[in-house]
Amino acid sequence: MPNEQDVTVAKCAGFCPGVKRAIDRVLELEASGKKPVYTIGPLIHNKQVTDQLNAKQISAINHPREAADKSGVLVIRAHGITPSFQQEVESSGMEVVDATCPLVKHAQNIISQFAAQGYHTVIVGDADHAEVVGLMGYTQGNGTVVSGPEEAKELPFFDKVNVVSQTTQKESVFYETAEEVKKHAAECKISNTICQPTKDRQKETIEQAQNADLVIVVGGKHSANTARLALLCKGLSHAVQHVETEEELEEGPILHAKKIFITAGASTPGWVIDRVAARVKAIRKQ
Template sequence: MKVILAENSGFCFGVKKAIDTAFNEVEAKNEHKLYTLGPLIHNPQVVEELKQKGIDVIEDLEEVHSGNVIIRSHGVPEKIYREAEEKGIILTDSTCPFVSRIQKIVKEYYDKGYQIAIIGDPNHPEVIGINGWCNDDGVILQKTENIEKLKEDKPTCVVVQTTMSLVLYEEFIELIKHKISDLQIFNTICLATRKRQDAARKLSKEVDAMIVIGGYHSSNTQKLVTICKEEKPNDTFHIETVDEIDFEILKKYETIGITAGASTPHKVVNEVLEKIKNLL
């Protein structure tokens, strides 16, 4: 059996920045209690590790009256910064730079009077955060039929969730162009996401089966699963940890490809690689 790791997989820059920031705050041993506003990343194992080190997860600033709250890589609405200042809460900002760029674009064009269109999942924290930089007035486009909500006679700024599929993004853009003439379009899918998706697509065509490692609630991991299933609909397996691998099933394949979501630590990927190589 041959096991191949996708050329681009695992932790991205934004996630690594957030994780490093959190551990640095722990090591600094400041007097302030540490929190993250929502899970730092969509990986239960990492979140549990942070909890063991004293970093608790809160869902709202109302849950605390003091301390140091770490903003996760997905970013938050603009109002969170004002609320923290009013409450005297310290914020440590770990927003991914790619997400910060989208927030700035949205704020700039909203202040200019543009209609804001956000291609993405309305329930994803990144999209919720982005929408919070245009007073929650953005039109969220999760399905192509949502385009009907856009006003045709209003200048429109279009951005996209960083982990969106490029193919789906291009489909949305073509439809929007037919509806609205005055457009400012920003392809804000991050480069790491594009490379990871392209590598997964390429590898899935070359192997007999694909294993996708990542959190079950991770948007970018789910998209990798979808991409791999396009080539290997019955031979793509999504796992969070090495313990979930069914080795009896894997024995029937000659070549197995492995990819991992942006929130998957390298050590988890290595555990999967080593166990497959040792047992098979």
């Protein structure tokens, strides 16, 4: 009979400090009577949280012109936006609260500093991700996004390049890509802008997942950081289940695994992780 003691929940699972800060800020605004609250794009990619926020008149829009009630507050989410869009948002006449994560701001500042000195910026990340779209705005029109070393092989030759990373990038992918970029530049600066919470999460995941027979990754199917975490685990453990809620758990592998490791993306709320962990333990007690 499986032992429920062999179920470990990651210490780093769940909201990262940047996402938590943005959600707390929005909830504080709502609680202080500032309604409606509009976020520029979804605050996080997690349906359970988005449903709760919508119930409190906190909703996502793409542009200030979409705000039905101009007396509401506009919140810039943790991912940040481009400087030109920031200007547009700030000149909309609505109250604006900037909840850009300080660690994303750090990446934006590094890009700005080097761009001002004529460096081409290469961002290692997902070109369509909101954070990367925002970071590109700081390159002074002199930037390229590559997803990894293969895409970096297609880069032209530059005089000066600054390589930065999406904050949630896998560290090995970042350094392998930076090595390739070096071959395409006379001078290459490497600015590892992967945030510390992501580094901690990756380190813990690598240590725990390789000792587990089954890893359960909890988080939104549309969350880029959860999908990347699931991919990382697939390379480390025999079996991986990526679930949004406890209802999607597959019981058979849970019953047969000796050691189970449960982890979650940066946009997964603690209560969802707790419910998945409780269900896993209940299945193993059957």
